[in-house]
Amino acid sequence: MKYTFISVPALGDKQNAYLNIKGKLTEYAQVYKLNIPEFKIGTLDALVLLSDDLVKYDTVFEQSVNKLADMLNTLLRGQQANLQDQLLVNDSNTESIDQYISTFQWNTMKYRTDKSLQETTATLSQEVTAIDNVMKNKLNLYTQNKNALQTLQRKQTGNLSVRNLNGIVKKQHCVLNSEFLTTLIVAVPKTLFKQWNNRYETLTDMVVPRSSVKIAEDEEFGLFTVTVFKRTVDEFSHKAREERFIPRDFAYDEDALQTQQRELEEASATEREQQAELLRLTKTNFGETFAAWLHLKALRVFVESVLRYGLPPDFSSVTISPKPKFEKKIDETLVAQYGRLGGVHGQAIKNENQDELLDHDLQSVNDSSYRPYVQFELDFDYERR
Template sequence: MKGKLAEFAETYNFPVPDFKIGTLDALVVLSDDLTKFDTQFEQSANKIADIVRALSGQNQLAHLLVVNDKSMDDYVRNFQWNTMKYRTDKSLQETTATLSQEVNAIDTIMKTKLNTYTLNKNSLQTLQRKQNGNLSVKNLNGIVKKQHCVLNSEYLTTLIIAVPKSLYKQWNAKYETLTAMVVPRSSTVIAEDDEYGLFTVTLFKRVAEEFSHKAREERFVVRDFQYDEDALQSQQQELDLASATESDQQAELLRLAKINFGEVFGSWVHLKALRVFVESVLRYGLPPDFTSVALVPRPKLEAKVDETLLAQYGRLGGVHGQAVSSNHEDILDHDLQSVNDSNYRPYVQFELSFDFDRS
């Protein structure tokens, strides 16, 4: 049967140490905790893999996601319990708590770093939109020239208005009468794009706020702009700084994500080993006497692996296991049918799925 299994899967030793066991009641509680932590660790690994994918721009991540300088496959195939980090003379509960604390700490660090990076990336994108957007939103430094504005006047000021092209006629007909104290024929178009024209209008400072309010009611976009000869250089410096900061933080976040993925994945595999030990003791009793292996089914042969294992080890589950192992035979007893429906297996089995590549 072992030879037959080799046709369907690769088999690797998966050594699990002898741990301090404690009481049966404590093991039952721990079993539930391990199930929850298993899900949490998998989610953490997936979140970090998603960060690596987003920052690297790659869907095929196998070469980027390594564990202790090994590929994920090699790490599982050659798994050895890390006795330096997780001492076997500690209780199972203590070891589980250590693993959970490590993953939680990494989750917190990654969340904080990702939030900081996202804020800076959003700031950069805002600056870039101001550089590249239409005339209703883009930065006007370099577009509005000194000669377009009334400067250093005690009474007069110049407003800059982005007018939709469909409203040119409406603007020219109404701007002089939106409020009092508008300088007649003071509006000129100084720039255009596909959607808007950029107009100036000169008026008394005292009515500027009222004029802006009335202009917005007419769907004209009043730009908040003050002419500054040094603004264009400052704007470019701000953009360059934001771009450099975003680039540095992206590189740091990617580096940290790859490191922490290895830590989380390693913790996850160690947690699987704990689950194997706890469930085996609960299933088969004391003293612990079992062998654990990692099975890697060949493509599309998972069902064959399952059938082979059931045929060989069905006897371990007593009457339940024998019923399950007779995969295609009729099961008369209703309770046994329920066992079969619940995917009961006469051996302890946990899946470790880590295909983080996306086509």
């Protein structure tokens, strides 16, 4: 999805200039009018400064658009939705990117043309910055809750050294309501079962003999009970870790399993709600940010055209959508048609071997992006995501 925006002097007839470009490129591209209103211009010195600022804003806006597209792509995974179909623009988010660009109209309701160019640029920048901040906060909140949900899910599905033991350890496995005794739950690696059975009674004093029972087993661990006196719990746990046994922090609670399930269901519901809200916001704000980006491109074309062609503004601007593999041919055609606009610069592009060019002239055309007419690119590749 690559577009080129250019402007050339209209010589008092914008329609004729547009048709001339369209006719030259009809075999190689789709050509559309780029409708740019006339703005309050101010001084040329101010325009030069604004031109530099617009370059920076262009980069920032492009980064914002790409971040939102990447976020949307991530959120759509597993939903059988085509990213291209979700990347919509305009006020009601109903137009595809292609439709919006090819029929672009300046939004005079949001960006009034009686404001200065600097004010309009500031409005665009503030809008994109506000969207960035909102999306950053929403994404952080969603990520926190998603991580919390994943932690709960891991406790349901991990091995016996980490998973939640509610529902695995039963009432009959524990010594309850004793003043002196308590039951510890220990995860023992399968390779250490024999070592556990030989050592647990002598790890510390005050371990009840033959009190260890294996109550569960998975591919990596077995879950054993052991009854000890309460006063030796800390010492026993320390000695057990030295032997590579893993004491689990567990206290039997009849209601814990229901509480755990309720927490998981609530966290899942919250994650689904926040994902749906984040998806809606991302789609909306992608459209808003892309529209702002295209308005900024139009501003760049206007400002650069005034600086390049002078006052009063008299230029025709168009949007070019190249057909596959014709970008070079389009460039050659435009340079051949409008190379004269750049004087020595345009001639240098057409024939870089001209001996009569002065050194400083050659240096000024060494920038391969220079064209004798105003030109900017918009390159948005959703397929790489």
